Amino acid sequence: MAVTIRDVARQAQVSVSTVSRALSAPGLVKETTRQRVLDVVRGLGYQPNRAARSLITGRTGNLGIVVPDLENPFYPAVLRGVQTRAGEAGTSVFFCDSREDPATEAELVRTMAPQVDGVVLCSPLSPDDTIAELADLTPLVLINRTVPGVSSVLMDSGSGIDQIITHLESLGHKEYVYLGGPTASWSHNRRLQGLRDRAPVLGPFEPNFAGGLAAAEQALRTTATAFIAYNDLMALGVLSYLAEHDVKVPQQISVTGFDDILYAAMCSPALTTVAMPTEEAGKVAVDLLAERLDGAPPERRELPTKLVIRASTRKHPMSA
Amino acid sequence: MAVTIRDVARQAQVSVSTVSRALSAPGLVKETTRQRVLDVVRGLGYQPNRAARSLITGRTGNLGIVVPDLENPFYPAVLRGVQTRAGEAGTSVFFCDSREDPATEAELVRTMAPQVDGVVLCSPLSPDDTIAELADLTPLVLINRTVPGVSSVLMDSGSGIDQIITHLESLGHKEYVYLGGPTASWSHNRRLQGLRDRAPVLGPFEPNFAGGLAAAEQALRTTATAFIAYNDLMALGVLSYLAEHDVKVPQQISVTGFDDILYAAMCSPALTTVAMPTEEAGKVAVDLLAERLDGAPPERRELPTKLVIRASTRKHPMSA
DNA sequence: GTGAAAGCGCTAACAC
DNA sequence: GTGTTAGCGCTTTCAC
Numbered sequence A, B: 001m002a003v004t005i006r007d008v009a010r011q012a013q014v015s016v017s018t019v020s021r022a023l024s025a026p027g028l029v030k031e032t033t034r035q036r037v038l039d040v041v042r043g044l045g046y047q048p049n050r051a052a053r054s055l056i057t058g059r060t061g062n063l064g065i066v067v068p069d070l071e072n073p074f075y076p077a078v079l080r081g082v083q084t085r086a087g088e089a090g091t092s093v094f095f096c097d098s099r100e101d102p103a104t105e106a107e108l109v110r111t112m113a114p115q116v117d118g119v120v121l122c123s124p125l126s127p128d129d130t131i132a133e134l135a136d137l138t139p140l141v142l143i144n145r146t147v148p149g150v151s152s153v154l155m156d157s158g159s160g161i162d163q164i165i166t167h168l169e170s171l172g173h174k175e176y177v178y179l180g181g182p183t184a185s186w187s188h189n190r191r192l193q194g195l196r197d198r199a200p201v202l203g204p205f206e207p208n209f210a211g212g213l214a215a216a217e218q219a220l221r222t223t224a225t226a227f228i229a230y231n232d233l234m235a236l237g238v239l240s241y242l243a244e245h246d247v248k249v250p251q252q253i254s255v256t257g258f259d260d261i262l263y264a265a266m267c268s269p270a271l272t273t274v275a276m277p278t279e280e281a282g283k284v285a286v287d288l289l290a291e292r293l294d295g296a297p298p299e300r301r302e303l304p305t306k307l308v309i310r311a312s313t314r315k316h317p318m319s320a
Numbered sequence C: 001g002t003g004a005a006a007g008c009g010c011t012a013a014c015a016c
Numbered sequence D: 001g002t003g004t005t006a007g008c009g010c011t012t013t014c015a016c
Helices: A005-012 A016-024 A031-044 A050-057 A074-088 A102-115 A128-137 A157-170 A186-195 A209-219 A232-244 A278-293 B005-012 B016-024 B031-044 B050-057 B074-088 B102-115 B128-137 B157-170 B186-195 B209-220 B232-244 B278-293
Strands: A062-067 A092-097 A119-121 A140-143 A151-155 A176-179 A226-229 A254-256 A273-275 A300-303 A306-308 B062-067 B092-097 B119-121 B140-143 B151-155 B176-179 B226-229 B254-256 B273-275 B300-303 B306-308
Touching (some): A005 A016, A050 B050, A062 A074, A062 A278, A092 A102, A092 B102, A119 A128, A128 A140, A157 A226, A157 A254, A157 A273, A176 A186, B016 B031, B062 B074, B062 B102, B092 B102, B128 B140, B140 B278, B157 B226, B157 B254, B176 B186, B176 B209, B278 B300
Parallel strands (some): A062 A092, A062 A119, A119 A140, A140 A151, A176 A226, A226 A254, B062 B119, B151 B300
Antiparallel strands (some): A273 A306
C-alpha cells in the first residue's frame, strides 16, 4: 500500500492532524514543525489520498469539461486553456464530447456532477432551462452563451460580425450573405444580432465542412460577392465547393469564417476570419469556476475578438 | 446531502451490506431482495459515492489519457474512441495534453496515477525506460509505439508506407522523398523501416504545419516528383508551400500524408493519405486496459491501415 | 442469504 | 499549537 498520513506522522513525531494541517492549513502549525513534516512528506513521497480527502470535504479537486465536437478545433483550444489553468491549481480535468447531442450532453453533466467540483460547458444547442437544471447539480461555467444565473465566458460575436462587415465594405463589397449555423445556436443568434439585417441570411446549415458545401451551393445562386460563414469549418467547406466549381477566391468571391481555427491559416487561400481567444476563454472559465466555489456570485466575462485578414477576401471586382 | 446507501437500506428494509451486494455482486443476493433494493435505488435516484467506494476497493473507476498535441486532429479522434468505450463501462476519462514535452508527459502520468486505474498514453517521443518506469506506477496502454512489458495498440505504419509506394509506383513515379518526423518518434522509425531505403529521407522536421513548410522547401531542391510526408499536418504545410511557390499539385508534384485527419479531405487538392483507425484504436486501448486490470498480461494489438487516394497524387508527368 | 461490524485514509471538531 | 477522536460512505470479512 502507498504511504499514508500515519506513516508521515510517525516519522515526523507528530499526530496525523498536525500533518494534515501542515499540508492544508499551514497557518495553524508552528513553522519548525511544519518544516519537519514537509521534509518527511518529501522524503517518503507522500501524496494525500484524494478519495479519502474528498469523502470528508465533499470536494473532489476535479473539474469537468463538456464540448459538443472535439473534432472542431475550436474546442481542443478551449480544452487546453482549461487544462493549463486547472493544472496550475492541481486540479484534474474530466473530459467529454457530446457529439452535438443535447440529450447526451445533459446525461454527461449528470454523470460527471458527483465526481467534480464544477463543469465547464460548451453547449451551443441545449435550451436554457435544461442548462439551468444542470446548474443546480453542480457549478457551471458556460462558454459562448448565457443563461440567467449561470456564469459565462463570452467571446464577442457581435463585434466580430461588425469587423467583418466593415472590412468587406472597405473592400467595396455591397452585397454579402451570411451562411447561418444551427438556429438554436446561441453564437449564431448573437451573430445575427451583430448583422442587424445588413445581409440576407441563408441556412440553417450544419456547422461543419459538409454544411459549408451545402451553403456554398445556395450562396452561389445569389448575387452576393462575399460569403460570411458561421464558422471556419463551414468556410472551409465553402472554399472547397468554390474551388470544385472553378469559382476563384478571392478574385470572384470573398469568403470569411469565424473562430480562427488552426486550419484557417493552413488552407488556400488562407481564410480571413474572426479570431476567438479560445485558449484564454478556457483559462477564464476555470477562474470563474474557482471563484464560484469560493462563494462568489455567477459572473459574465466578455473577451474581445479580432478580425484576422488573410487571403480569402479582396476588393470587390466591380468596385472602383 | 445526497442519498446514501443507508437511506436505501432503510427504505428497502435490508442491511447496507445487502444493498452493496445487490449492486456489485448480484449473485450473492436472493433475486426478490435484489429487485426490491433495485427499485428503491431507482426510486431514490441513489448513486454510490465513488470516493467512498474507491477508498475501500482501491479502484477509482477512472482512466486517464495523455496526448502530445490535442491540436493535431489525430488525437481528438483517439480521445473520442477512449471516451466512447470508457463511457460504456461507466468509466470517466481524465485528459491531459503534454504539448510534445516528454518531461511534462511523465509528470502528468505521475499526477494522474493515483486517481486512475490506468492510463492510455500517446507518447511518440519519450524514451523506453521512462515509459517502463511510468508503467510501474499504473497500468499503461501505449498507442503507436511499443515498450517491452507494456500493452500497445499499433496502427500498421510499415504497411501504410508500402501502400503509398506501391501507389506512387503504379503512377509511374520513380523518385520520391520521405519528409521525416522527429527522430525519436516511434512511428517515424516504423515508417523508415517500411521504406527500406526505397527513398531518400529528409529531415527531421517538426510534425506540424510549420515543419511541412520547411520540408517542402528542402524537397523542392531534389529531383523527386513525389513527396511522402510523415503526417497530414506536415503534408498540409507542404501543399501550402507549393501553392505559394506556384508548384502545381498533383500536376507537377504528388504529395501524400499519413493519418487521414479530418482536414486531409478538406484541403485542396484533397490529400492522398494513409487512414489510421484512430477512434478504433482508442476503443481497443480501453479494452486492453480493462483486460490488464482483470489480470491479463500485457498485450499488443495491431490495427490495419488503408491508403485513401484523393487528389494530391497523379501520374508522373514524364512517365508513359 | 443476510446482518453486524471493522475499517479504507483522511479532515474537522473538540480538548488540552 | 498540537493531539484525540469521530466519522465521511462504502465494501468486505465474519458470523449466523
